[in-house]
Amino acid sequence: MKLTILGFNSAIPKKKSAPTAQLLEISNRHFLIDCGEGTQVQLRKAKAKFSKINHIFISHLHGDHVFGLIGLISTLQLLGKETPLWIFGPKGIQDFIMNQLRHTQSNCSFKLNFKELSSNESELIFEDDKVEVYTIPLNHRIYTNGYLFKEKKKPRKLNIDAVKKYPEIETCDYQNLKNGRDFELSNGAIIPNESLTFPPEKSLSYAFCSDTRYKPDIVPIIENVDLLYHEATFLEDLKEMADYTGHSTAKEAATIAREAKVGKLILGHFSNRYKNPVVLLEEAQKVFENTSIPHRLQVFQMDEAKVLS
Numbered sequence: 001m002k003l004t005i006l007g008f009n010s011a012i013p014k015k016k017s018a019p020t021a022q023l024l025e026i027s028n029r030h031f032l033i034d035c036g037e038g039t040q041v042q043l044r045k046a047k048a049k050f051s052k053i054n055h056i057f058i059s060h061l062h063g064d065h066v067f068g069l070i071g072l073i074s075t076l077q078l079l080g081k082e083t084p085l086w087i088f089g090p091k092g093i094q095d096f097i098m099n100q101l102r103h104t105q106s107n108c109s110f111k112l113n114f115k116e117l118s119s120n121e122s123e124l125i126f127e128d129d130k131v132e133v134y135t136i137p138l139n140h141r142i143y144t145n146g147y148l149f150k151e152k153k154k155p156r157k158l159n160i161d162a163v164k165k166y167p168e169i170e171t172c173d174y175q176n177l178k179n180g181r182d183f184e185l186s187n188g189a190i191i192p193n194e195s196l197t198f199p200p201e202k203s204l205s206y207a208f209c210s211d212t213r214y215k216p217d218i219v220p221i222i223e224n225v226d227l228l229y230h231e232a233t234f235l236e237d238l239k240e241m242a243d244y245t246g247h248s249t250a251k252e253a254a255t256i257a258r259e260a261k262v263g264k265l266i267l268g269h270f271s272n273r274y275k276n277p278v279v280l281l282e283e284a285q286k287v288f289e290n291t292s293i294p295h296r297l298q299v300f301q302m303d304e305a306k307v308l309s
């Protein structure tokens with residue numbers, strides 16, 4: 001699993017940073033999360049393969065999370081994309097995009113599918129054989145969801161040396177063994193699965209939470225995720241401002257991470273008033289030590305044991 005931070009600043013795009021957008025590579029799927037202005041340029045800088053992006057998840061319809069979408073769609077069309085593109089986002093996103101396509105007389109070369117969201121409960125919105133994606137209902141000034149990406153349980157790994165001891169086990173039996181089944185010999189003896197296989201690789205998970213007021217009821221949804229991105233727009237001394245504008249403080253983001261027992265926390269969406277966001281990092285680390293602030297185009301790679309960056 002690999003997360004590329006394409007942009008993480010709030011409100012205004014700046015010379016050296018970009019508004020919210022992330023590319024998550026999970027079980028060979030390429031998911032784009034939010035699409036602030038200039039995201040396609042950030043994707044180029046990250047050397048991402050545009051053709052692999054078939055699913056885009058938009059948290060909410062504030063401009064710094066969505067103004068890059070029409071430009072990206074236009075570019076995908078110019079690149080001759082043929083596979084369908086799925087866009088998940090709040091109710092209204094279809095109208096927002098289709099109006100722009102209509103007024104610019106753009107014809108999409110590929111099928112554009114929308115899944116509009118309006119529920120205030122967490123729901124499963126995408127599933128294939130390897131990955132599930134759930135919404136994380138957030139509390140912002142307008143309807144907003146975070147997203148939880150989870151690898152499904154992976155197959156067990158064959159202990160090929162152990163398997164070879166039994167000539168009766170053929171290659172066509174391997175899938176059953178990987179699925180956890182015991183093997184029955186022709187004499188009726190049962191070989192337990194654990195003696196023929198190793199445990200599966202850990203299934204990894206990532207939660208994206210932006211923008212939101214402090215919302216402790218998301219903790220059960222994101223419990224034990226390997227990696228959490230949580231917005232931290234303000235320091236705790238501006239908590240009133242955070243509440244008023246629908247955002248969180250660094251201390252609150254870290255409290256969510258601690259309560260949810262996540263592996264690692266990444267902060268973002270910092271107010272432009274902080275010239276050096278290390279102050280937000282320091283506040284968060286007092287509550288949850290394994291916290292990072294990203295740098296431009298930073299990649300967080302996750303393996304079985306931990307998050308590497």
Ligand SMILES: [Zn+2]
Pocket residue numbers: 060062140211
């Ligand atoms: Zn917002």
